[in-house]
Amino acid sequence: MTRAISLHDVSKAYTRDVRVVDRLSLDIAPGEFLVLLGPSGCGKSTVLRMIAGLEEITEGQLLLDGEYANDLIPSERDMAMVFQNFALYPNMTSRGNIGFPLRIEAPGEDPAPRVDATARMLGIEDLLDRLPGQLSGGERQRVAMGRAIARHPSAFLMDEPLSNLDAKLRNHLRAEIAALTRQLGVTTVYVTHDQTEAMSLGDRVAVLRGGVLQQLDTPRTVYALPRNVFVAAFIGTPRINLLRGIVRAPLDGAMTISLGKQYLRLPEPLSLDHQLLRVQQGREVIVGLRSEAVRIAKPAAARPGEVAISGLVEHVEFQGHEILVHFNTGSRPAVVPDLEAPRPTARPNRRRRREGTVLDRFRDRAGALRAGPVVVLDDPAEPTPEAAPAEARLPGDLVVRTTPDIDLRRGMHVPLLVDIAHLFVFDQHGERICPTPARLPDLDE
Ligand SMILES: Nc1ncnc2c1ncn2[C@@H]1O[C@H](COP(=O)(O)OP(=O)(O)OP(=O)(O)O)[C@@H](O)[C@H]1O
Numbered sequence: 001m002t003r004a005i006s007l008h009d010v011s012k013a014y015t016r017d018v019r020v021v022d023r024l025s026l027d028i029a030p031g032e033f034l035v036l037l038g039p040s041g042c043g044k045s046t047v048l049r050m051i052a053g054l055e056e057i058t059e060g061q062l063l064l065d066g067e068y069a070n071d072l073i074p075s076e077r078d079m080a081m082v083f084q085n086f087a088l089y090p091n092m093t094s095r096g097n098i099g100f101p102l103r104i105e106a107p108g109e110d111p112a113p114r115v116d117a118t119a120r121m122l123g124i125e126d127l128l129d130r131l132p133g134q135l136s137g138g139e140r141q142r143v144a145m146g147r148a149i150a151r152h153p154s155a156f157l158m159d160e161p162l163s164n165l166d167a168k169l170r171n172h173l174r175a176e177i178a179a180l181t182r183q184l185g186v187t188t189v190y191v192t193h194d195q196t197e198a199m200s201l202g203d204r205v206a207v208l209r210g211g212v213l214q215q216l217d218t219p220r221t222v223y224a225l226p227r228n229v230f231v232a233a234f235i236g237t238p239r240i241n242l243l244r245g246i247v248r249a250p251l252d253g254a255m256t257i258s259l260g261k262q263y264l265r266l267p268e269p270l271s272l273d274h275q276l277l278r279v280q281q282g283r284e285v286i287v288g289l290r291s292e293a294v295r296i297a298k299p300a301a302a303r304p305g306e307v308a309i310s311g312l313v314e315h316v317e318f319q320g321h322e323i324l325v326h327f328n329t330g331s332r333p334a335v336v337p338d339l340e341a342p343r344p345t346a347r348p349n350r351r352r353r354r355e356g357t358v359l360d361r362f363r364d365r366a367g368a369l370r371a372g373p374v375v376v377l378d379d380p381a382e383p384t385p386e387a388a389p390a391e392a393r394l395p396g397d398l399v400v401r402t403t404p405d406i407d408l409r410r411g412m413h414v415p416l417l418v419d420i421a422h423l424f425v426f427d428q429h430g431e432r433i434c435p436t437p438a439r440l441p442d443l444d445e
């Protein structure tokens with residue numbers, strides 16, 4: 001029997017005034033694979049532990065199959081947890097480890113048939129008589145999965161179960177987990193800070209930031225229609241390019257978004273989305289361009305909907321099947337606090353230190369600001385862009401993905417085409433305004 005799991009306005013406060021999970025509501029359907037995704041410290045494990053009954057719920061309700069479950073002890077919830085640091089009993093064989101919960105649950109019964117069936121499912125029959133010390137990390141993790149599965153729980157709760165494994169094994173086990181949970185049809189809540197893992201596993205992905213739900217949607221929708229700049233930046237590799245822009249919408253001319261030294265001229269007739277941008281006239285916005293929205297080509301090669309800009313090659317990252325080209329287009333990147341891994345472009349130290357203080361200030365004001373701005377545009381401590389010395393500018397502000405056959409070197413000026421159909425615009429608070437939020441996602445189903 002698989003479960004529906006619902007959280008209604010669930011909060012957690014370890015200390016009186018800081019909510020590490022803030023009014024979280026989620027409805028997880030029976031059999032659904034839901035991923036909780038977010039940077040370190042955003043509250044993912046806390047949510048999982050509240051569902052498991054290992055952590056008390058400070059406020060709000062947990063419902064299991066529609067029944068109030070806040071006060072149930074863990075064993076009454078009939079869920080199996082798999083942790084990052086899977087603890088196997090070192091003095092028991094794999095067989096003993098997998099059978100252990102079965103022996104506790106039904107002391108009179110012989111666990112062997114279930115253990116064998118589980119081992120077959122996981123392809124670990126030949127490991128059953130080994131001790132954990134005689135297994136590789138991946139094999140141990142499979143045994144730990146076996147221990148969770150053998151019980152036939154009504155839900156799986158997995159907390160970064162793959163993060164201790166090397167990349168190749170992680171990919172392999174990721175595919176296995178996906179296949180296995182679908183086959184078993186058991187409701188699964190899976191915690192990770194790895195967006196690739198989230199996107200490839202989840203039926204839906206819940207993106208958390210500072211304990212606050214940012215978006216809950218299918219992987220396709222969070223990628224194609226991120227609610228805000230945080231979600232846009234957290235999901236997708238290479239990370240979306242986020243540039244500060246100013247909307248220019250003169251009554252008698254073309255509408256443009258100025259990007260510092262260059263501008264994007266919005267194609268006419270203006271789409272509905274772009275017409276709605278008019279109200280932003282004169283305001284600072286954040287332009288989001290995923291790497292597939294920009295290609296290297298001359299203006300003459302522009303297809304309908306593409307507009308020309310140019311960039312100075314700063315850095316070329318060879319990746320084998322493709323290359324990532326870091327361009328300087330003379331614009332200024334927007335800074336999104338709380339993102340885990342900053343984009344790996346070389347940044348002058350001075351700048352980095354200053355960004356550090358902005359981040360720190362955000363963290364200091366954690367309580368109130370956990371749900372606060374998702375973007376820093378107007379930092380009073382920062383000099384205005386005009387006043388900032390040229391060398392403080394980041395070397396690359398736009399990353400473009402291209403095939404490896406193009407020979408590009410640092411210092412080259414290169415023509416670029418931006419596909420305006422893939423343009424995102426976010427407002428001063430980081431909320432998406434283009435494509436308009438009202439536009440219904442027609443991507444799923
Ligand atoms: N027992 C505790 N007492 C006080 N604060 C705690 C406790 N456990 C967690 N926290 C805090 O709650 C916040 C959320 O922690 P949590 O472990 O849920 O984050 P997470 O998203 O799982 O992070 P990670 O990806 O690093 O595992 C953090 O700021 C953490 O410091």
Ligand SMILES: [Mg+2]
Binds near residue numbers: 044045046159
């Ligand atoms: Mg955690």
